[in-house]
Amino acid sequence: MAPQLSFSVRRKEPVLVAPAAPTPHEFKMLSDIDDQESLRFQIPVIQFYRNNHTTTDPAKVIREALAEALVFYYPFAGRLRELDRNRKLMVECTGEGVVFIEADADVRLDQFGEELQPPFPCLEELLYDVEGSGGVLNCPLLLIQVTRLACGGFVFALRLNHTMSDAPSLVLFMNAVAEIARRGGGEGTATTVSLSIPPVWRRELLDARSPPTPTCVHREYDVLPDTRDTIVPLDDMVHRFFFFGPAEVSALRRKHVPAHLRGCSTFELLTACLWRSRTASLGADPEEEVRIICIVNARSKFDPPLPRGYYGNAIAFPVAVSRAGRLCGNPLGYALEHVRRAKSSVTEEYMRSVADLMVARGRPHLAVARSYMVSDVTRAGFRDVDFGWGKAVYGGPAKGGVGPGAPSFYIPFRDGILVPVCLPGPAMKRFEEEIERLINEEPPTTEQDSTPSPVMPSAL
Known part of the structure; x- marks a missing residue:
């Protein structure tokens, strides 16, 4: 990419784009x-599209399609309210609409570089x-900007109130807008448009039981005072992106995965690698407890599965916990086993217990002190969203370090996989050295204990 690129945007x-037809004025509880x-x-997403050699205006097409889609997804056109009791959130479906910005930039798509990747200039x-x-409260739930580029391509950027949807749900909505846009945008009317996957609200499916009775131990919500000042302000952070291609993943598997863990996923392997390297780079006290939080899509854990059109949050934050000294002093298989165990702990009962x-x-916050959070969006489908200009050249998170704990997204x-x-x-310099060493150096030939210390269920 071109990090020094600068351009102007008009x-x-x-x-405010409102639904194209009347929608109910009602109150809908979040789960x-x-x-x-x-x-x-708020979570930002960005999509880059090439010129499709037509005179069609992408901003006009998307704006009209958005209005049509909001007839089906009308809660997005409302505003969040908070009830006094237990800080419960609900959407007042006011029909006010979502923020839409139309813009032009004096830059071509190819000026962003041969291979688009974040961080993007002038985001x-x-x-x-x-x-x-x-x-979060009493504000538009979506902000969308369509920026036409000098080459005829365009940028679709979106910011979402995360309480409304997770990544798979957001892609569901974006595909609804795209489906309508490919049919000609606003040429039809909301009463004649249909969607191949109708949206499903059904937030009560992920509500707490009565009475609420947590059955699992959720150390991701531990109360952890940051006594060692380990939460670094984002302004003091250095941002880097690390690429793990087939060669890098193969090297990590060959050199560091023990036989009994050969079936681990690429996500699990990279997460173990990043957690261990990050902990070593920060110079944590060997006796200090450090954590890895994996964001897990739990839709398939339900029996029956959640409806296909469900567009709420259905994610969990299972955590693995280790002393820093054991994490960094053992081979990578130690971290890998912890990650696999945490990830596999997510079940339907686990989700019921979280609710x-x-x-x-009282809706506790995730424990982010001494924690590292990762989220895999490689299969979310952002790049496949097609408004009529083909698939996105790049589609996905607009930047890293967004939200509590400055999570790293795994981006296709x-x-x-690209990881911010x-x-x-x-610490970043030491982190780069740790990653390079794991990939390039042969593992020690001396026998080391690669078996995690006994971890009771409470450690997950």
Whole structure:
């Protein structure tokens, strides 16, 4: 990419796009998974599209399709309200609409570089923060900007209130807009448009039981005072992106995965590698407890599975815990086993227990001190969203370090995975060295204990 690239953007005045037809004015409760404290923030996504050699205006097509889609997804056109009791969130379906910005930039797509990847130059211009739009309560739930490029391509950027949807749910909505756009945008009317996957609200499916009775131990919600000042402000962070292609993943598997873990997924392997390297780079006290939080899509864990069109949050945050000294002093298989065990702990009962915990304990925040969080969006489908200009050249998170704990997203890139990492400057240099050593150096020939210390269920 071109990190020194600069360009100017001419924006029209932001407008509110309302549903194209009347929608119910009602109140819809979020689920007890949706409205936890840790999801009360805005998450940015960006898509880049090439010129399709037509004179069609992408901003006009998408704006009209958006209005049609909001007839089906009308809660997105409302505003979040918080009830006094236990900070419960609900949507007032007011039909006010979502923020839409139409813009033009004096830059061509190829000027962003041969291979698009974050961080993107002038992101704040491609996804403009309209005053008064960035809160959680009583604010628009979506902000969308379509920026036409000088080459005829365009950028579609979106910011979402995370309490409403997770990544798979957001892609579901974006595909609804794209499906309508490919049919000609607003040429039809909302009463004649249909969707191949109708949206399903059904947030009660992930509500707490009565009475709320947590049955699992959820150490991801431990109360952890940051006594060692381990939460570094994002302004003090260095951002780097690390690419793991087939060669890098193969090297890690060959050199560091013990026989009994050969069936591990690439996500599990990379997560173990990143957790161990990050902990070593930060110079943690060997007796200090460190954590890895894996964001897990739990839709398939339900029996029956959640409806296909469900567009709420259905994610869990299982955690693995280890002393820093054991994590960094053992071979990579130690970290890998911890990660696999944490990930496999997510079941339907686990999700029910999380919902119960939210109500029983007043929606506690995730424990982010001494924690590293990762989220795999390689299969979310952002790049496949087609508004009529083909698949996105790049589609997915607009930047790393968004939300509690500055998580790293696993982003599909070329034939591998791109991972943004945020660390203080000196730690970043050590982190780069740790990753390079794991990939390039042969493992020690001396026997080491690669079996994790006994971990009771409470450690997950």
